[in-house]
Every structure is written in structure tokens, then in C-alpha cells.
Amino acid sequence: MKKTILSILVLILLFSCGKSDKIISETDIQNQELLSQTESSSDLNNTTLKKLIFKNLDDIQYSEELNLPLLSKVASNLKIRYSSIKIDETSSINYDDKTVFFILAIVERNKKSHKASDYEDLGSYFQRKYLFVNREDGNIVAEEFDNNLSYYDNEAIRFSKSHILKDLVYLNESTPAIAFYTEASASSRIVLYSEKKFTLLTLADNEIKKVLYQYPIRMTNGDSNGGNTYQIETLETGLSFGDHKTNGFFDLIVTKNFSYEEAFESDSENNLAEETNLKIKKESEKLKFNGKEYAFHRDDRHRFLE
Incomplete structure (x- = not known):
């Protein structure tokens, strides 16, 4: 009887281990998808490398x-x-x-500006x-x-x-880079445009090397009547390093979250109530170092705006 109970317990333990391995495997696959916040240890200098640059802009220090x-x-x-x-x-x-x-x-x-006429003060x-x-x-x-x-x-x-991130990021186990972004925006209540452009640069042989230059990490496009009626599409990204290297530097994993918001203010004359619609779409992209820079093709396509 005791042998039977012991055999059953062993089987249950083996089954549990197998199930746990399956759960861990599925979790690993999900984490490979985008922006795991885990850190990996370097075998070269035994220092901890932070793979996550930022998950969203609100988290940046x-x-x-x-x-x-x-x-x-x-x-x-x-x-x-x-x-x-x-x-x-x-x-x-x-x-x-x-x-x-x-x-x-x-x-x-x-x-003096070559852009301005004699009557224009820029x-x-x-x-x-x-x-x-x-x-x-x-x-x-x-x-x-x-x-x-x-x-x-x-x-x-x-x-x-230009906002510099608090911590240096490491392109590999020994190469630090400075990360910062600058926002461009239109001074208009009608045209809704802004763009945050992200750059990574290093110092090599007393020269500045821009390994990633002005990658759009946030973009807004749309228009408004100057009040509560507007339509706007927004792209927000997250950035992390993958485990794989190309030409000596970790690949960059980019998460892209597109959102579209459309709002109409109430109109009592036409008996129309205030209304807001929201749509969301997610994409991802991997940027590889080509020996000089993380090359990318600028994508200005709208996902929702016509």
C-alpha cells in the first residue's frame, strides 16, 4: 500500500514538473515578443546589462x-x-x-535669415x-x-x-551609449502635429558616432476645429535590446502602439450628443546594426487617418 502511494506521489511530482516547464516555456515565448523587463548578466565582465531602454515614455527618467x-x-x-x-x-x-x-x-x-523676406522677422x-x-x-x-x-x-x-535619459545604455557588453530625444511640434491649434525623435550616440576615437539618429518614438497627426471636435492618430513606442547581436551590437526591438481618437462636440441645434471613438493597433519592428548605424526606413503611413 505504501509503495502504491509512493508511486502515485512520484507520478504527480513528475507531471507537475512537466507542466511547470510548459508554463515557463510559454512565458519565455511571450517575453521574446516585446520588451521584457528582465536583465541579463554579461559573461565578459560580470556586470548586469539592462536590456529595457523604456517600455513607455511615461516611465522615462x-x-x-x-x-x-x-x-x-x-x-x-x-x-x-x-x-x-x-x-x-x-x-x-x-x-x-x-x-x-x-x-x-x-x-x-x-x-539674418536667408529664409525671411525683408519684411519678415523670424x-x-x-x-x-x-x-x-x-x-x-x-x-x-x-x-x-x-x-x-x-x-x-x-x-x-x-x-x-533635448531630454537625456538618466542611465547610459549598453550596445554590447562594453560599449556605452547616450540616449536622448527631442520633440518637434507645430504651434497651431488647428494642425495637431508633434514628433519625439530618439537618438543613440557614442564616443569612438574622439569622434561622435550617431548609431541611431532621430528614430520616431512618438508621433501625433490630426486636425481640430480649435475646440472639442478633432481626429488624431498617435504612435507610441517602447525600446529594448534583444539577445541577438548583429555586427557586434544587440538588435533593437521596437514595440509600436497606434491609437486613433475621434471626438465630436455636442450640437444642441441638431440634437447631437458629444461622442468619442477610440481604435488601437499594435505592431513591432526589429532594428539591426549594419556596422555603422541602426538603419531604418521612416514609416509615415497612417493606420487610421485617411
């Missing part, structure tokens, strides 16, 4: 580092006036124990500059203007402060 005395030295080394730097739109982060990275916002007032001119500098003396290690983020104050499209 930003770098709050801004060494003003060092920034003053940087301005002197660049031979620009400290007052020309927009402090509230300048960001920085420590890259390593010797180097600091700055995204410098520089304003140039009374600059206002002050804003430029964005990337800098790696020595942490001790502010000497320039590498520098580069981003002309795609330059604009005049009165232009229709403007750019926000």
Missing part, C-alpha cells in the same frame, strides 16, 4: 546633471558668450570618469550642439552641431529641450 562651473569653462573653450547658452534647455550626463557629454542649446539674436536663432568634454578643465574632446534641430523662434515648427 531623465538626467538631472548640469555642472554649471564646468559649463562656464566649456563656453570659454568654445569662445562663445556664456549668456548665449540657454541654460534651461541645456542637458548633460557623465559619460565615464574622465568625460562629460553636453547637449548645448545656443541662441543667436538678431541673426526672431532669435536656436542651435543644438553635441559635446564631449574633459571633466576637469572643460577641454573639448569632440563636438558637432545638429543642423536638423536648428530653428528660428517664429517658425511654424519648433524643437523642445
